[in-house]
Amino acid sequence: KEWSREERYRVLKSKEEIVDVHKRNAASVYRQSYHIQPVSGLSSDPNGFIYHKGIWHLFYQWTPWGAVHGLKYWYHVTSTDLVHWKNEGIGLAPDCDYDNKGCHSGSGFAYGDDMYLFYTGNHRDENWVRTPYTCVAQYTPEGLKKMPSPLFGPRDDYAEHQRDPKVVYVKEKDMYFIFIGAMSEDKRGTTLIYKSSSLLEGWSFAGELKVPGYEYFGGMWECPCIANIDGKDVFVFSPQYTTLEGRGNSTNHNVYLVGKMDYDTLTFTPETDYRYLDYGFDFYAAQMAANVNDDKKAIMITWIGLPDNHYPTEEEDYEGSMTIARELRLKGNRIVQSPVKAIEQLREECDEEEGKLSKAMEMLVDFNEGDASLHLFTKENGEGGFTIDYNANTKTITVDKSHMDKRFNEHVFETLDVPLDEDLKNMRIFIDSSSVEIFINDGLYTFTAHVYPTEKECGYTHSDNVSVSRYKLKASVKD
Ligand code: FRU
Secondary structure, three states, X not given: OOOOHHHHOOOOOOHHHHHHHHHHHHOOOXXXXXXXXXXXXXXXXXXXXXXXXXXXXXXXXXXXOOXXXXXXXXXXXXXXXXXOEEEEEEEEOOOOOOOOOOEEEEXXXXXXXXXXEEEEEXXXXXXXXXXXXXXXXXXXXXXXXEOOOOOEOOOOOEEEEEEEEEEEXXXXXXXXXXXXXXXXXXXXXXXXXXXXXXXXXXXXXXXXXEOOOOOOOOOEEEEEEEEEEOOEEEEEEEEEOOOOOOOOOOOEOOEEEEEEEEOOOOEEEEOOOOEEOOOOOOOEEEEEEEOOOOOOOEEEEEEOOOOOOOOHHHHXXXXXXXXXXXXXXXXXXXXXXXXXXXXXXXXEEOOOOOOEOOOOEXXXXXXXXXXXXXXXXXXXXXXXXXXXXXXXXXXXXXXXXXXXXXXXXXXXXXXXXXXXXXXXOEEEEEEEOOEEEEEEOOOOEEEEXXXXXXXXXXXXXXXXXXXEEEEEEOOOEOO
């Protein structure tokens, strides 16, 4: 379907208008059962991820009408355990002049008893010229109260791409800082930093973030996010408009640096080269939330999807999903990811016969020495599938989705490698109706992808040196 601008930017006036599309979407065989997904239409970036007064709040970029990027809302979901999620309705709606063409991405901030959402007001004038504003709204149980005017507008010595505010408080300086993803006039990807001694006013431009070695790295850094984990600073961002080693033809990436952030010189000094936050086909715009009562870890949720890519459920007028919530810890200067512990509550005995997958399941896989293979979603004769093959000589895992019946984004990549620094030992795999998330070697590497198996693609095979145990997983996200 071709969407006109009018259709993509149509304002949602009442819930009734999307009842039909929601019903159709909810009836899809690819509807996820324990992953957050759009109530209707499209979900993309996670936004405003925050723990406040005993509740985890998450919002996602949302186009209500169909699988298309258009007028963006923040749709709100909540949880007490990061596993069972409840739909709460619209969080932020683009109903002001300064956000007339969308409430774009941003972050949440808890301030005493109050909770604030910082976002990008995507304003466009009648000639479709864009002005991105950095805006704030207060969350109250009665709804969101937007401040009457934005905190600040864009800088005119940078390109129009200035968005996705991440707010942090730096105790030693008793100062608030906002990181804004940006593109310079000469099309370098970068981050702009603003500061203020008060959260809701007095913001001024402090300067460009300096990251030695990353002066020329992609053309736009979307969704910058910074968190302190176990005494080190972790900077996560999504560079665009460049290909990167080992990532096929993709020009959308999600990487991290571990190092030290100096708020006097606005310099982030990385300890090592950048690493991919995930090695899979569909992973972007990660957002971290500081963990409550444990500064040794952060929690991360990410969009399973990529900008400019297309997915088979577009035919059914929806697309997008969030990853499961993951705990991030550091091992030296590497991030280690694990599913939040509470996800184990979803486990049920797996009564599927050996060699058969169920639509929502967890697999625990151990690898013995040597080359190995694990093929998921194979046909009855064991062929086809989403193939995972390990070469013990080169210590490389190769994932190939080109044998699946439903192929998509073939021009971007259908096969990717995960180069390991050590032998392959184990995988923990989470399968839902249209996604797979793989935690490799206790989470030192992860691989996340959309996959749309047909009815016949429900088997799995593996080499003799691989052992698999399985759980079925109960549903935990209501439609
Ligand atoms: C990333 C992004 C953000 C922007 C939002 C709009 O996917 O492009 O930079 O705020 O999506 O939906």
